Amino acid sequence: MSMVDAKLLWRDWRGGQLNLIITALVLAVMVVTAVSLLADRVERGLNDQISSFLAADLSLQGGVAIPNQYESQANELGLETARVARFRSMVFFGDASHLASVKAVQNTYPLRGQMELSGETQIERLERVEHGPPAGEVWVEPRLLNLLNIKLGDELEVGYSKLRVSRLISKEPDRGSGFSVAGARVMMSYEDLPGSQLVRPGSQIFYQLLLAGSEPQISSFTQWFEQADIAANGEDGVRHHRLQTPDNAEERLSEALQRGRAFLLLSGTIGVLLAGLAMALASHRYATRLTDQVALMKAWGQSSAAIRRSHLMRLLMITVSATVVGMLLGWAAHYLLLQVARELFDAILPAAGWRPWLVAAITGMVCVMGFALPALWHLPAIAPLRVLRRDLPDDLVSQGKRLIIGIAALLALTLWYSGSVVLALMFLSALFALFAICAIIALQILKLVQQFGNWHGSYVRLGLANLWRRRAQTLVQLVGFSITLMLLLVVVGLRTQLIGEWQAQLPDDAPSHFLFNVASDELEPVKTLLAEQEAQAQHWYPMVRGRLVGLNGEPLTRARLSRAGGLSREVSLTQAALLPEANEIVAGQWWDNDSQASEEFQFSMEIDVANELGVGLGDVIEFSIGGLTFAARLTSLRSVDWQNMTPNFFIIFRPGALDKFAPNWITSVRAKPQQQSGPFVQSAPFVNQIIQQYPTAVVIELGAIIKQIRDVIDRVTQGLEMILLLVLACGALVLFAAIGVSFDERLRENAVLRTLGSSRKIVVGALATEFVALGAIAGLIASIGAEIILYFLQLKVFEMTPLWHPELWILGIVSGVVLITTLGLLRSREIITVPPLQSLRQIA
């Protein structure tokens, strides 16, 4: 690199000619760095989770306590074992309570991987151990300290026992650092489980027997399990347990992972595409400006090779410095994003590897080669004679070729980001299709707008005519801007509208609390307590857990059950005399309670799952509850309004069927609204009384659930919005660059207009009209697109009644107008302020 190159570069930079190219490059690299750092770290977090997901080599698990038979067989084979039980339960400290994710483990846990523990302060060194908490102690997730306002050493009430909080969990081998929306972890010793009395009939508990050993030991246990299973569940021949290997744990994660990755890929690609577009336009302009310089240098005797070398050197300097700056900013952006999303992660995510940095560096290189270089390629070949004859044509790389090179660069990047040819092609074609549709709509609107200008006075007509005259540029600006705005509107819509609508669709008399896990012997005292506190309990439903095992005498296969997602695992079953309020019979008949109960049991099923399962009225289904099986006939199909916020069931039996099983009870409660005191909403008095007197009962405040959901959505959408704002900045660059393309032309036109006596007002008015119209059209297209996308999201993903979003239209159009007009006028201020004479001279 010679000093002259550096000087030339510095002078171009000083003159502001490189601003756009560099900014575009910095932004492209920044978006890609931020997005891939984020993806990499989250993926690493999840991978950590996957590789030691089970904290064992194999897990035997199910909703029913694991018979000793399994454990003795494992011991016989020489396998290490650890029992684990997971469930949700209220934990208390004084008046404060939290619905925690409790995990009771034997001391041998974890069999694979390590627990990472810490003391009160995060700064303290992490301690890694390979055992669970001793009896009498609990280890908790740090956030529980804040939630309950406790410190290490305090005694936590878990069920009927008091356990001392001794350590903080920063990582569990089978939880890692994934997303968590569940309650805070409380890990207790398996030995304390009986004393807590948390395990009772009907409790929803997930049992695991963790196993670890050599490969042959594991496979002989697996073989034994396949054959011995039936013997173990002898009575009904139904599997209550299954084996989980680390592999199928991965399957469950991959879908969420892929969705996240697709979004990041989408924003990264759009960002690069827009930045690339801006860079290509800006480079074109830069090349025009360099033409005279190159011709002069050649006249002075510089060889083409020397000039080529000098240009490549300068581009390299630009690429390297912009890439480095982009990476730094990208790192900062990803850091901010993580701060926003921090609460979603259980622990600090593992550091990123080198790949995101490589991705960013290559993105910078490819952007320059694909978007900037083609526009500059012809420069060294400029004829020296051009100093005398400025009308000599430049041997530009044709637009078609440049387009192909640009698309190839984009394709190469997408291919590399996604690692899949099919995905990259699909992705880009979808993106280009979206662009094309937007362009077509934009063109139609432009046509209309231009006609509208025809019957308007002076500057409005002038401005609109300008839009139409330079429609190629106009389209580029419109499409680039409206697509990013559209995505942003979708996210904003998701955040504000969906939650709001969901809340609005709640009935006014919606319950304030759910109360469940109430044992039969607690039912009467709880009812009395509620009545004393003026809390109205709705209907109480007895609930037992069971599964569907047979249909009309044939066994129900797991494949068939998994078609009806709601029935594939253990289901909550109830019995009721009256049709619950949010239910409607659509086929068959609800039982007549007065009539003599027939010999056989009857039940009613929710229509959607019935359809998914492929059963109809009159079918006989066999159920298995706690090892006992019985058959019942399907006598009615119901539709259920799931948004009704009362306990709803897929399957309801005619009273009698469940009598021999010990149920626990569930109801919804309507309590008087509570005063907000300080930062916390005061719990209704009955809540504290119930949870203190009946520690195994669970009370859920609806407000708390809504708040939790809203928190999660808020954080996720804030993260998305931040990424999309970066992409929008790329869109703004396209606007800038496109104005730059016609800048000299505009300068000349406006100078001519001014010398011809047009007032400055007209010039400004025409420009303003142009940008306002541009902004309004971009906003309109963005709103249309966002509304369509939201319509389908509401319908398909969120399964709610689609609503219109007039606020989004206003937001879209207003922000389009404000953004584009501000940026546009900012970029063209020279056109307005330079006196006409000077601008004429400048162009000469």
Place this chain on the structure above:
Amino acid sequence: MDQARLTELIIRADAVTKRVSTPDHTLTIVRDVSLQVQAGQSLAIIGPSGAGKSTLLGLLAGLDTPSEGDIWLGKHQITAMNEEGRAAVRAELVGFVFQTFQLLTSLTALENVCLPMELAGDNQARQRATEYLSKVGLAERLGHYPKQLSGGEQQRVAIARAFACRPKVLFADEPTGNLDQGTGQKVSDLLFELNHASDTTLVLVTHEQRLAERCDDIIVINDGQVESRNG
């Protein structure tokens, strides 16, 4: 000046013809022109607009190649060279002044003058540039950008830029063409003054008789052909 210097030829053109082909026919812009210029002398090429003066200048300076005929610049037969070779000869011998000044707008006056010297690897560039800018009377304007200078001032910067490289031959294409009469007069005074002081050979294209008359030789071109010579 001594006899030996006078006989040293620095430019020689033998029967030079330049044809260009347009889509429908071939145009002959320069037809069978022969000329010689001795080192340190000045030659004016005059003729009406469109006569082919600039084309001839470009050929003599090695910016373009003739369709027929031979051209020597210094000791080099540039018609036998490729563009790389001609570029090397230009770098060694040639300087330019243009009708449209051709200053780079993003560079200050000083940087404009420095640039060709910097490209040639001259580490005295700044000093020399300052010196020549003072010679053209712009010592106070070093840091000004072209758009802050008048047309005459811009051309003076261009003249400083040309002479600062100490070319053997200076090619000037209508240097006063874009200036009003008074300014043009001053600029041409400066041009001749520096030319004499630095012993440069000057080839000057102009359509102004008065300017041409200050040169040692004049050839008149019309329709690509030499119409007359005097000197």
